[in-house]
Amino acid sequence: MKSERKRDVSLTRIRLTEIAGCLVAVLFIISFAWKYLAGPMMKPDAAATKNAITYEAIENYMIEGEILDRSGSVIMGGGDAGVGISADYPDNYSFAWLLGYYSVSADGENRYGIRGNTSSYSMFTLDKNNRGATTRLTVDEGLQNFAWESLLAGQEGSVIVIDNDSGAILCLASQSTIDYDVNDVSTLLYSDVPDSQYRRGTFENDPPGSTFKIITAAAALQKAEEEDLGEDWFYYYDDGTYTPEGDDFTITNYGDYSYGDLDLETAMNNSVNCYFADLGIKVGQTALQSMAEQFLVGQDIEIPFLGTLHSSFSYGDGSPAYLAQAAFGQGNTEITPLHLAMIAQAVASNGEMLRPYIVDSIRSGKLPLYAHTRKKLNNCISVSVDEKLKEIMHSTAVGYGLDEYNYGYVCAKTGTAECADGRVHTYIVGFTEDASFCISMNNSDISSNLYGTAQELVSYLNNYIYQ
């Protein structure tokens, strides 16, 4: 009996040892899986720590992968063990805001742009020769340089071109208040002007100005179609001012012009604020908001390796005055130039908005590590509404000098945004049969200044990209 009791105590203790040992093993696995596997995937801080530690360990032998344009031409390359890749002139400036940098300092990991966002492939996935993966962009080197040198020509702003069929970004040229040289990160510090260190095309959230009239027009056309409203519904007599019902806020046209009898097309051709203010009230808050949402205004749009586009759409306190202002692109609506180009692309593609992309593929030698897949973001408008909208935008483009004889079939709309800080931001968005574009200039007086820029861009697209 006594010996059995002794044995039972031993049995219990052996099992206690088993439990203790298994507990140590399980705790070890859980804590290390959390720290080294789940953490870097779920927490940006942990991912940054992992990358910083890895970079420090490999920086002396790692050869950073090259970055190519869509035809395989090297934009940034020539890296070696311990020596980063670099770009030749003018790529070092024209691609600078797009490519960005990757570095590790005592504060941790610093990353920006394509170079920073593809570092997990170009620096942290090495082949047997310690060379990182090669990134092929969708951007055309010639077009990017042309946009930076000839179209922007030192002015603060951006030029964006998207292929209509695929959503590939062919050009994303930006110019800030500083001349950022991608070969020398310290050039980013040459200015203390606020907001100098960001890419204009994707991070600049400003009111869309009259480019928003595309969305208001689409909402009106859809409402007319759904409710079988005739041409009369679009008629408006413009006396140069518009005061929303029940409000004392007066809206005027650009230059205080008055246009008399107007339909949708003539109002769009002349970008008549009063007409669109009235149209917005007639369309109603629900329909206008719904159409904005159809074009993903107010939603974040993730573009692989480039970043997230933010935008907002608001009616303020919901009064007719705010709705009227929102309808012609002022008020609280904010949108980025790339998003405006996406709206143009949706209209160009029978209402189908595609997810834009800028990294076509990433390869380590022959081994594909990443390949773009076409993704539709939304069906923004019906084909019939789209046809009518194209017709209106085409005649508008002709009015900008983008006639069919010289430039082929072009649709466009300009916009002038009065920003809260007093800046005036001008746009021209549009599309040809092949590509959509948005040219935006900061601190510009009037959008008609962009007619010539758009003509140059369309000519380049027709002659060199889609000849």
Add this chain to the structure above:
Amino acid sequence: MFFRKKEEPEIEEELAEEEEVQNSGAIYIILPVILQFVLGALVFLRSRNAAITYLYAMVPMLFVTAALGTYAYNRGSDMKLFTAMTCLASMGIALQITIEYVYHPVGAPYSAIKYAISLAIAVAFVAFYHLFRLLLNKSFTIWLMFALAAAVYIVLMINGIDANGNGTTAWFTIGNLTVQLTDFIKVAAVMFYSALFSVKNKRDDRSILTISTLFFLMNLVGSVLIHELGSFFILYGLHLSVLYIFLPHSKMKRVYLLTVFITTIVLLAGAYMLYKILLPYAEAGTLNSFTALIWPIVKKVYLRFSITANLVNDPYGAGYQLLQGKRALWMSGFFGNTVNFVEIPVPDSDMAFISLVNSFGLPIGFLAVLLFAQILFSGGELSVSLLKKNRQDAVVVYGITVMLFAQAMFVILGSCNVIPLAGLPIPFLSRGFTYQSIVFCFGGLLLHLSEDNADPEGGVHEV
């Protein structure tokens, strides 16, 4: 191929039962085979040349897995234990081949022949174990083991060499062969404790405590003299746990265990203070004969703890090994590092776990830890089962189990900078002919002793 022999099944139920048993048994052989193929793919990702060598190694590996698995199953061995050990051995082989081609280690090269010899030794050991078993009941065995362990320390003090250059004289050369003699002390320790608890010798608790304490102190002194603390910590754990489990509950035992524990704390604190006191003398080169003798061990203890607490104190000196280990852990990810990172000191031995995750990914490392836990669990249950029949066998099984699991976790946790690192090999994973042979012998013995104690589902049942 993988079914248990059964006498003339006559009725349908028996046939169905046999089919069920057949299925449950086969899975424990198939799992290691699947892992061997998965490891092959992971080796290929690291190096094509290594993959070709692994492919050659896979032929005998598959054969041995199938043959031993079928034998173990037919003998009623614990199949979960078999799976755990086979998987770990497969991981060890895949890892050592990868290390050979990718990490370019300094020590002896990978040798498939050594694995084969280790396996042959283990088979021979298990085959002749019944003779060793007789020895355990002899009253002189504990003194024989005591003398054997003491002799090893004396030999190492006189002729021991420092094979890894870390200040530990735990190796001995015979011709071209370098043997880590301290590994034999672990075998002697298991046999010592087993003989100590022999029912036939009928020792009372006091004499068990006295004799085991003498053995324990002899190991302490020997370890200090050859500057090998890692192995001593394993023996320390074995000593305390064997006494805690197998010695009947008494006040004397409680006081003893408490005293050993407190003394350990005091000694560690003393080593810390001694380091601070002796450091100026050591730097000035004015240590006397006694302080010069204890200085290396004091310094070693201090550095182990201080570096674990703060790696960056000496990133290119004492902390280098662990710092590189930490970097490797961060880079490991799901399928191993993708940046050709191979700067891991002693990748084939002390840092084998780090090399494993760095080469094949953290999930494989976690699987290894789970397999060690399975060995602990199976070994523990086997010990429980044997305790009802023979306390001596239970002590042997428990000692071997603790030795395998404790050393594995001790080194794994140490290399991951969770606890102070001790320079020891990891069972099944590390390179080292002597230790590998002993581990295979231990593993074979566990399987052998589990024969006819296993239930049809692969675990051990109580008899």
